[in-house]
Structure formats: structure tokens, C-alpha cells
Amino acid sequence: MMMPMDASSADTCCAHAAPTSPVADETEEFDDGLTPTRWVEPGVLYLVATPIGNLADLSPRAVAVLKGVQVIACEDTRHARKLLDHFGVRQRVVALHEHNEASRVATVAEWLSEGQSVALISDAGTPAISDPGSLLVRRLVDLGHRVSPIPGACAAIAALSASGLDSTHFWFEGFLPAKTQSRAARLQVLATQPATLIFYEAPHRIRAMLEAAQTHLGEARRAVVGRELTKRFETLVSGDLEYLAAAVQSGQIPERGEFVVLVEGAEPQETSAEASGVAVEQLLTVLLAEKAPASMIARVLTKLTAMKRNEAYAIVQARLGEVSEG
Template sequence: MSKSVAEPSSPNPVSASGPGTLYIVATPIGNLEDLSPRAERVLSTVDLVAAEDTRHTGRLLQHFGTRKPMIALHDHNERERYQRVLDELQAGKSVALVSDAGTPLISDPGYVLVREARALGVKVSPVPGACAAVTALSAAGLPTDRFLFGGFLSAKRSARKAALESLRRELATLVFYESPHRILEALADMADVLGDTREVVLGRELTKAFETFYSGSLAEVIEALQSDAHGTRGEFVVMVRGYEPSGEPQSESALDEDRLLELLLRELPVKKAARVVADLTGGSKNELYQRALSLKER
């Protein structure tokens, strides 16, 4: 059976008939060869580029032989600047939103602009490409059927540990971004809260010349980083294997909960079984639901 292939769409020219299009353009996270032909074409034909850092994006455009009017749109000014971009869109102009690297809005600016643009009926069109979290996961060798993206953990240790504690029994693979000056502290807190035997994969400087992956237990990866002269340089994606109910010591009550779930799942749907066990044991409904899903899959 033959499949029809849609023709690539081009950015809208200035039009009096309606608003222009807001393109969400993913840019390389390191290797410039990762910019897609479509992204390069969109960047070369839009009327305006809204950039997290105009100097950084200016160098990218220059590399591809493109010069475009730009406006800075970042975490500290988005709520003051987004209206100007909306005005351009409503005047029929096409705008490309880019961050410094990767896909906009994924721990990057743009949420306010995209939400307001959609509320006004402006067409928002994604131009997919690099994303550090997905890039790292694809090469990590950890389960990817379910993962939870946590962005950047708090710089404050108490808040960071509280966030990790809330995820301690999360069954999905956990994915975080981390900066070089905080990576060892964050890993130490993960070892403290999640256990230093929990499996972790660390991606550093992805797609760049010194791309490195570290894998093993949290204790082993911390030791590897400390012994590597370049271990705390660059940007990091931290991927932690999800909680495995049978993979660590459990209290007698936790074992009882799993046994109850196993018995109830023979007769009841996952959600109802989790609710019944929560009523009987006083456990968290959300946590028991996730554990019931895991047991059902097994």
C-alpha cells in the first residue's frame, strides 16, 4: 500500500487575513550537524527569532549563513516580553522560538508565550529535533517505557532531598538535568535518599567532543566522577532506575501490601485494587496504584 507524503510547510508570509505562525524550533545541544534541514529552513524564512540568548543564537544563525531580527525571551523577562511577540504574530508575522540548546519549554523558557499564543488562536507549530533528556535516555540502557522528567532539582539541599523523597518509590526511570558545580552534591543526596546501590546513568557533554557516559550504582558513579579530572565539567543528564519493590529490603507491612495487591489483582482492575489496599493499610493511593501497575505488568 502506498503512503502519501505531506509536502513540507513553509513559514507564513505577512498576511492581513490572520495571525502568523509561532514555530517552536529545537536546536542542537552540542553538535551543529544535528540541526534538521527543516529547522534551518524555518530559521532562514521567519520574520523574527525569539531567543533565550540572542548572542548565542546569533552565532548559530551566522554559522548557517542566516541573519534575522531577534528579541531576547528568557526566564527573567518572558512575562514582560511575550506581548511584543504576540503583537508580531497577530500582525501576520512568523516567529521562531528557540532556546540556547535543545527543545524550547523543556526546562527552558517559552511556556507563557506558547500558552498565550494558543489562547489567542495563533497557530503553534513544533519543529522537532534535539532534546537532552531523550537523547540521553536513548543511550542509557535503562527502562524507557515510562520515565519521569524532573528538570533541575532545587539548589537548596533541604528542598532537593524533599523532592527526592517524594520520588523514592516512583517506578518510572527518573531523569534530571544538573549543573557541573552541583552534580556531586545532587548525586550524594540521591544516594542518601534513594540508596547508594540504586542504578544510575550519567550523560555528560552529550553530542560534543568529550561526550561521556558513567553508569553503575550511585556509589560507583560518584567515585568515578571524583576520580575523573574532567568529571565535573559540562552539562549533565542524570538518569536513575525506578524503584523496584522486590529489589530492596522492605518492611513487613510493605510486603503485606504487595501480597494484598497480587491477590486483589486477580479479580479487580488496577485502580480499584489499589484503592482497597489503601483503605486497608492507610498507604498512599497513588503509590499503591503505581506498585499495582508494576505487579500487573509482571
């Protein structure tokens, strides 16, 4: 998620992200994006989103960029070649995946310094979002190279938009740990998160993931399971976590394809200030009933709260006065 930015800060922020390629505005005739040289500049890394299931979702501009760069970096060259062949893209393809991303940084940086343009694609969706690319982008930005996004399909956002859950605030978690204990620990951390939670999950782990979510987030928590988004057998099933876990166990939701799981955020809880106020009042009542010395009570309050010693002592004295008057 991106933090809000005002106009003044935008002028001085992140020079690598400032687009110099033509962008349609109110005075410019719509450009169909089919001319590669119009959209590709030398020495730029383009992050090109690819379809998550429906080839028609690859934009004309994305195709133009893929045809205009000198090199295309991808997770799996064989998988990428099928997509590229479909659109008549003949550019050089190199592998860039989680096992070699760090070692590829210097090579890609050298290509960009030489004036070559490079596109990065993932097997499906937006590069660097639960896919290889974030390390490469961070290093290239640090080196002063331009990185330009070519937006498109993103399973998390597509599912969120159709989920009916709160989309004002959301927490993108991606894939949970595969090991049972690590997954449980992570879900416990997320259990009090008030924003909508978004997870990716593989078919062979979806059952265990939903059972764990039911246990650690609460079986009554409202959720949505998205499967095979944008494909022929796309499904979005809503219900509480108990129902969705049972639906997978019964086979109502097949354990096939790629999954997006969205879970509503936790119910708002007492603010820390409110909770602190209640705790202080309870503590004072107990200690005063035990006839603890005022100095000791004040000392305890300063250790358990953000109060200063004189403030705590004044509160204790005021309460002692109330008790004596009563």
C-alpha cells in the same frame, strides 16, 4: 510525556497543533526543506530545536524555518547569533528569557496577530523543556494562536535512548532545587517513583546532586551519567549511584560540561489494595484478641479504610463467628 490518544479524539483536539505545512507522505517526493517559504506560514510561532553540542544536528527544515520567519526569539542574543551566523540566518533577533518571558507574551501575540511568523529557540535543545518558552506557549495557545514544533535535539531523550534503562515509562524532572534541603525534599518525593528518573544538572552542582541522590534514592540504585552529549568528548557512564558519586569525587567523571543523570525507577511495591487487605487483617486480629466490641472495631475499619459501615460490621461478625467456632 503525552497521554495516548485515539483517532476520534485527535480530530477534535488542539486546533493550534494541526499542521498545515507540507509533510512528506508515501505519495510525496522527499523535500529537502531548504525553501523557507515552503515551510513558514504567517501568524505561527515555531518552536525550533537547536543542537545540544553538534552543529550538524540542526535539520535542513529547522534552518529553512529560521530563514523564513520575521523574528527569532532566543535566550541569549549573542549566543544565538553565533549559531544563526553559521547557517547564514539574518533574521531579527530578540531576547526572551526567564526574566522577561511574561512581559514578552503580549508583544509576540501582537506580531502573530499581524501575520508575522516567529521562531523560538533556546541556547541548546528543545524550547520550553527546562528552558524558557512554556509560559509563552501556554498563553498563546489560550489566545488561539498556532504553535508548531520543529523537532530536533533533546538531551533528555538522547540520553535515555542510550542509557539501557527502562524507556517505556520515564519521569522528566529537569533541574533539582539548588538548595540542599529543598533538593533532599524533592528527592524523597521521587524515591518511590517507579518510572526512570531524568535530571539535568550543572557542572558545579553535579557532585552534590549525586551525593544527595545516593542518600535519598539509595546507593544501589542503577543510574547513568551523560556528559557533553553529541560533542567530541561525549561520555555515558553506567553504574549504581554509589559508584557514580565516587567517580565524580575522584575526577573519573570531570565536573565540566552539561550533565544528564538518569536513575532507574523504584522497585514495584505492594498495591494499595494488597496493603490495605493485609492491614485490615492485622487490625482485626489485634482488636479481636483484645476483645474489643464489634461496633467499635467496625467503626475503626470505616475510618481507616474505604469500607462502608455495614460492610465493615459484616466482616467483623464473620471473624467473630470464626473465633467462636474455633
